[in-house]
Amino acid sequence: MRIDVSFLPALAAAFLLVFARVGTMLMLLPALGEQNVSARMRLTFALVLAAVLLPLHRNAYRIDPAALGPALVTLIEEILVGAVLGLTARLTISALEVAGAVIAQQLGLGFVTGFDATQGEQGAIVGNFLTMLGLTLIFATNMHHLVIAALNDSYMLFAPGDLPSVGDAAALVTRTVAGAFRIGIQLSAPFLAFGLLFNIGLGVLSRLMPQMQVFFVALPLSILVGFMLLVLVLGAMMGLFLDYAGGVLSALAPHG
Numbered sequence: 001m002r003i004d005v006s007f008l009p010a011l012a013a014a015f016l017l018v019f020a021r022v023g024t025m026l027m028l029l030p031a032l033g034e035q036n037v038s039a040r041m042r043l044t045f046a047l048v049l050a051a052v053l054l055p056l057h058r059n060a061y062r063i064d065p066a067a068l069g070p071a072l073v074t075l076i077e078e079i080l081v082g083a084v085l086g087l088t089a090r091l092t093i094s095a096l097e098v099a100g101a102v103i104a105q106q107l108g109l110g111f112v113t114g115f116d117a118t119q120g121e122q123g124a125i126v127g128n129f130l131t132m133l134g135l136t137l138i139f140a141t142n143m144h145h146l147v148i149a150a151l152n153d154s155y156m157l158f159a160p161g162d163l164p165s166v167g168d169a170a171a172l173v174t175r176t177v178a179g180a181f182r183i184g185i186q187l188s189a190p191f192l193a194f195g196l197l198f199n200i201g202l203g204v205l206s207r208l209m210p211q212m213q214v215f216f217v218a219l220p221l222s223i224l225v226g227f228m229l230l231v232l233v234l235g236a237m238m239g240l241f242l243d244y245a246g247g248v249l250s251a252l253a254p255h256g
Contacts (some may be wrong), residue, residue: 013071014061017160019050020078022151028086029147030093031135049151057155074160081158084169085150085252091176092248096134096241098184100127106188106195107226108219126230130187134241141242146249153252176248183244187237194229198222 023046027033032045061074104126138144185192202218 011058014058015050015054017061017071017074017078018054018057019046020075021082021154022046022050022053024079024082025086025089025147025151028083029089030131031139033086033090049148053151056152057160060155060160078160080169081154084158084172085154088172088176088248088252089147091173091180092245093131093134095180095183095187095244096130097127098181099187099237100130102184102188103127103130103191103226103230106191106222108222109226130237133238134245137238137242138245143242143246143249146246146252150249150252157252179244179248183241187240190229190233191226194226195222198225 023043026042026046026049031037032042107126109126198218
């Protein structure tokens with residue numbers, strides 16, 4: 001009995017291209033793409049997702065194993081598509097970093113920093129807390145399934161062999177950055193109002209009682225009242241963020 005294995009080179013090339021798109025996206029995703037996540041675990045996730053998506057989109061790839069040039073061009077295009085998808089998801093999470101930085105400044109905790117695993121650098125401790133809480137809620141609400149749906153739908157939005165429009169990709173990134181900054185400011189709006197009223201009150205108090213050491217009284221009081229306010233509005237803040245994140249991911253996965 002003779003077994004025909006002539007299809008294997010084309011199948012292997014298609015798997016490599018799918019893996020390039022999936023792996024690039026996972027490398028940039030929050031939570032899964034962090035440096036503190038084992039490289040073997042990230043590689044396993046990418047290989048499993050690529051194996052799942054390959055039968056669904058195998059026919060979308062027209063590959064001639066003998067032609068190296070077109071295959072390399074397609075590989076670069078797949079990496080670019082994965083980078084756009086992963087960067088969009090990471091920029092969405094950055095809304096919590098913006099909110100955390102603003103809140104920390106209003107509470108007088110701007111100098112308190114800690115290592116932020118999602119950014120790979122030092123960040124405001126409040127922002128780190130909000131980011132970890134946001135990621136936890138995304139997994140708890142099964143919203144991360146939209147990421148897999150976005151990968152699947154990306155083959156309709158960015159067909160293999162078609163170079164993504166630079167203008168469309170730039171517009172998507174710009175819109176995501178603007179949306180993240182807008183949501184970050186909205187999340188921190190109660191603290192902006194609190195900081196404004198609190199500082200106005202301190203200014204009036206310093207005029208009425210010049211001999212009073214306003215700074216030593218104001219800083220602990222600002223932190224105490226700010227934390228109480230954070231406890232009160234945290235649920236509404238996270239609800240607003242989840243709605244925003246769900247909208248962004250749903251736009252990437254319109255059929256998910």
